Amino acid sequence: MIQFEKVTKRYPGGQEALQAIDFKMDAGEMAFLTGHSGAGKSTLLKLIALIELPTSGHVFINGRSTTTTPRWRIPLFRRQIGMVFQDHKLLYDRSVFNNVALPLIVASTPRQQIAKRVRAALDQVGLLHKENAMPMALSTGEQQRVGIARAVVRKPALLIADEPTGNLDPELSQEIMAIFTRFSEVGVTVLVASHDQSLISSLNRRLITLDQGRMVDPGIGANADTGVFTGDDGNG
């Protein structure tokens, strides 16, 4: 599903955000992307979503290299991926229903199908009763669930999330992670970036750990660095 081959990413004028990244995720797998703030988690997800291109190396999604994807194909490519963001990226002048419908509308989906699929997606995150609410009227946790409903409304085979629980308290974070786990159980490939070490370790999934743009051996990564991450949490 996802394959990184010697991927390096250097932002213009900056240092290397990612260096020599090599990893593979199979279809249906669920993994967490961890590391300090600034380790390169967001950058890695941006390479998957074709928001950025690798400086060298290749990112393959479904066997297709992102580097060779022509500009006009990028929207089609993104329609096959569900993305969840830390800041939700909702449209605050539209109802929950219209927010979730956006990925279908941009793909010219017929209206009858839109209503059906939006309600199915809202049902999956437990927000069916809020379809006419405005996002501002929802709690942060609910807003994030709207973001997830929007990400899955097109039933993507791949779901990526960048710190989806970043602004949530532990209980709500657990809820959100449970939703991702459920999608993984029905065959969706899920990659979630998070620096919340205690939350991740409780879920017992594969870890991809980054440290200053490099991959850390996943075997050691999880427990050995816990102390460091807690310290980071305090000042971040």
Next chain:
Amino acid sequence: MARTSKHGASLKPHARNPIRKGVGRGASVRKKAASLNLSVGGLLGHHMDAAGNSLSRLTTQPFAALMTLLVIGIALALPTGLHLLVQNARLISGEWANAVDLSVYVTPGTSEEALADLSAQIESHPLVDGLIVLTAAEALEDFKALSGFGAALDTLEENPLPATMIVRPNALDENPEKVMELAAELQALPRVDLVQLDTEWVERFHAMLDVVRRVVMVAGILLALAVLVIVGNTIRMEIQQRRDEIEITRLVGGSDAFIRRPFLYTGIWYGALGGLISVVLVTVAVHLVGGPVSRVAGLYGSDFSLRGLADLQWLWLVLGAVVLGAVGSWVAASRHLRHLETG
């Protein structure tokens, strides 16, 4: 940091309540539209949506939109009004050209019979409406009466004036050249000494009108460019305002065409509404000026009245404005959306 923002968010619903009510109404309208369009295919339906949304977006900032529309309307009304002015001036000068009589001076010493022959010949010319013949004696009487030199002229042994014919040409619609032709033909006749016509100034007037018409055309092109710039700038500002929305739409797989669509419709609406405003402005102006003009014309014994936009001219004006709006927004959207992506 993480925790405070949660509280911040939970406070907002109360503050936002009035807005929510307003939007709720919008949502029910949208639902109605959705049920009406169930049979319409996806893409067409979305186009109609985009057009409707763009229009309703104009009403969210009614004052700014109205200002822009007025500026567009005025920019279009100016060259249109000037164009009408030139057209009307041509009509008037056409009337004047027709009103010009030709004075035909007959060679002195021409006999009465020859004069009668000549007048019959001229009268039968297809371009001639009628003529008045003044014999040399009659011409002298006329001149005496008009000049006041009666006593002085009595001392003359011989009549110095030639026989004269006042020739009235046919109504030659807007065609001063025909009058010139007639004059040349009459001049060529035997026993015609001199043909005088006073259309030279009419010609000069027409030449000047041609210059003015060119100026109006240039002004029209410049003002059309101004409309392009106004629409382009308005679209640029709207793109700035809707940056987040554009970014999010891109992230969920919106194509360039999809993202550009609402801005294109905004431009088209600006063109259409601005065009209609210009039609109203021109029509009102014609009505305001038309009354006095007719009165002046009446004083000069003419039934001339100011002509406004003819038959479907108003439609062409609006269509032209729509094209300007579409082109302006297309250029601006393509440019600024690309810029937004890289920047």
